[in-house]
Amino acid sequence: MASIDIDAPGTNQLLIGNEAIARGALEAGVGFAAAYPGTPSSEIMESLASVSKNMGIYAQWSVNEKVAMEAAAGASFAGIRAIASMKQNGVNVISDFLANLVMTGIGNGGLVLVSCDDPSAISSSNEQDTRPIAKWLDIPLLEPGNFQEAKEMTKWLFDLSEELGTICMLRSVTRISHARGNVKLGELLKKEQKAYFDQIHDTRNVMPTKFMPVPSALRHALLHVRLDNAREKFESSPFNWYVGPDNADLLIITCGSCWLYSREAVKALKLDDRVGILKLGTLWPLPEKFVERHLSKSQKVLVVEEIDPFLERSVMELVANLPPGAPRPLFYGKRSGDINAYGELNPDKVIKAVSNIMGLAYQPRDIEYGKKAEEISKSNVPERMMTFCPGCAHRASFWAIKNALKLDGRNGIVTGDIGCYSMALGPAGFFQVRTMHCMGAGIGVANGLGKLGQFGFNQPVLAVCGDSTFFHAAIPALINGIYNQSNFILIVLDNSATAMTGFQPHPGTGVSAMGEPTKAVSMEALCRSLGIHVDICDPFDLESTTATLLEMMADGGAKVVIMRRECELVRSHREKGKPYKVHVDPEKCIGEACGCDRLCTRVFRCPGLIWDKEAGKAKIDEVICTGCGVCADICPQGAIVKEAT
């Protein structure tokens, strides 16, 4: 990761969008940063935390997004500039607080919310668009069209937030947050900041310093005035611009990374003198006069944006309100089907839409070559399904869960949620998990399933969650299960890190975001304090883990099993070398003749195990194998041999 505190204004750095956002916050003199990890947002906090000491700022991984947002608001109330960052799902988690925060207004410190959306859900459970939340809750919203803007917008949003007295939001997407581009650095703002909660009066308006949303109607009216002020500022914003001819055959209205796709599409089709692009950076409230001025440039308008028709509807709404006789363009976009209202876009999709509308043919490569390349690759390129890493403890945990459920014989169900272990919906975890929604949902759903005894339900219910998820969202549901006498086993797959998003620390790890030692919250002590049965096992010990689960399933109540084994990627980063040297004894492995039906390669499927087709036997790929030795315990022939190194 690049260091974002380089004191070299004017130099060009290659930064991912998230680093650019973090740098923008530093250039704005941010004092307080809070976040919960979530792809594609995590690097904002990671890079701020990594420079926190040098820059004299405070940074925390919060237990969840809601607490992160509330903590950042606390800093704002005491006059410190604060930022909260999260992925799209996190914005749902904070929405209750937000709906009230927009009414109370902020303190003297600017407050910025960054939401990193994930069109196509590349690393997410869904591809929710958070821009409508900004509209819904009356929050001024910007979206950067490149990496430089990611920095500049973040920086400016702190000023805007203070001027308006309200929280402001930046929406990024994966292809900005996780892509990398040139960013010209500005001056770092290092200043002595004094936090003080002024109880006497609010300098901004006549109300006393009380951050409360009542009287609601009055506060709501005030919020609308703030939005009108924001709109006025947006009318002359340098984040909005037009490129193209004065009279265009087609006007593209776009925002975010789609600005780059649109420009490339126009270039690829050689339409620079026929198609204009109106790039908007200030999305809500819409700078209506600015947009209206450009609408007269063409009778056809194509709106290019990712996921919801947010901009499209805003512009249509504007057109509907124009006086009689004003130009009314023909709209192309998601409503017309020219641009998908799902999945991320790319230059090709925009090329397709523009060439359709303009009646042009586009040929990216030699036709014969294209046919041949597609044909050959289709028949020769096998799928590469995602799976747990070699040596991952989750593979062992789900092996034990699978076997315990089979031995129990009552058709037990596993509910799950969000984390690496979501992959247990598929072959990586032997198809064990049956439900996946949001953080903590597995145990919530288990609460309901475990109360269906009066309707004849007798299937055991196992809910899995990760260690970070346990702290984030599972605790209230566990308490609910105890209070309401539900019947389920909560299995905490504790790999001692927020592994899926890049191994961030959490309340159980004893380390803070800034790398300082802190009090580790013991999940077993916490669970035991609730007066329930709690067991801890090592998933690499398949036999005892299976036995523990079986024993727990024998009677009812809410219980907890902690399956504890460090994430292999964390271990291998710290320790060189493998715990075991593993090999397949070719004498003992009798392949297809065994009757195990290739249990190791067909079912267990660690990527370190491969099938030697010619020999008809299993084999270890030494480049991939991490030497965990678990597969030695699953082979019925004892053909997989592990030797301690």
Next chain:
Amino acid sequence: MTTKTLMNDPLNLIITGVGGQGNVRVSLLIGNALVREGYFVTIGETYGASQRGGPVMSHLRISKEIECSPFISDGRADVILGMEPVETLRMLGRFGNPDVITIVNPRPIHSIDVTGGEAEYPDLDRLMKTIKELSAKTWVINATEEAQKMGDPIFANVILVGALIGCGVLPLDEKSVEPVLRESFPKEFEANMMAFSKGMQLAG
């Protein structure tokens, strides 16, 4: 020989492999070296927890003039650096064209679909022949094998960076990469510099 200008502007480079091979590391090394030389570089990457063991690709767009999007259009790759052969063919299928230059590490990594028996890994000789057929020019670099000789298969990625520079498709040379390697591997600079030189030599 190392050229000092771009073959095309923008130059479209794809780096591909399997999650865990070091795709992101390779794209960063090359990108940082190019930014030092005054280029606009945009890198789009497909990675994330779910990508471990899955196909991974980085798109590098390199220009003297303009900032590009992080996506190379279908059929428009100029250079493909493949850390794994099947992944290289996957990229050729979608992004290849008659002028594409390919640098490929021929060491297969089997997917769980292959070990599980639902999919078949193509015959390696046939696979390499196809890659050559679909490329205007192909460099086959035994990077994993060389890396194992150096003591750790992970060196394969820096060896491939060396090969990419060595075959002259980028406006970079050893001197422009050295400071980036020093910065990226403060503790293991010597070993990585050796791996880089090995790659240069293999392509030379």
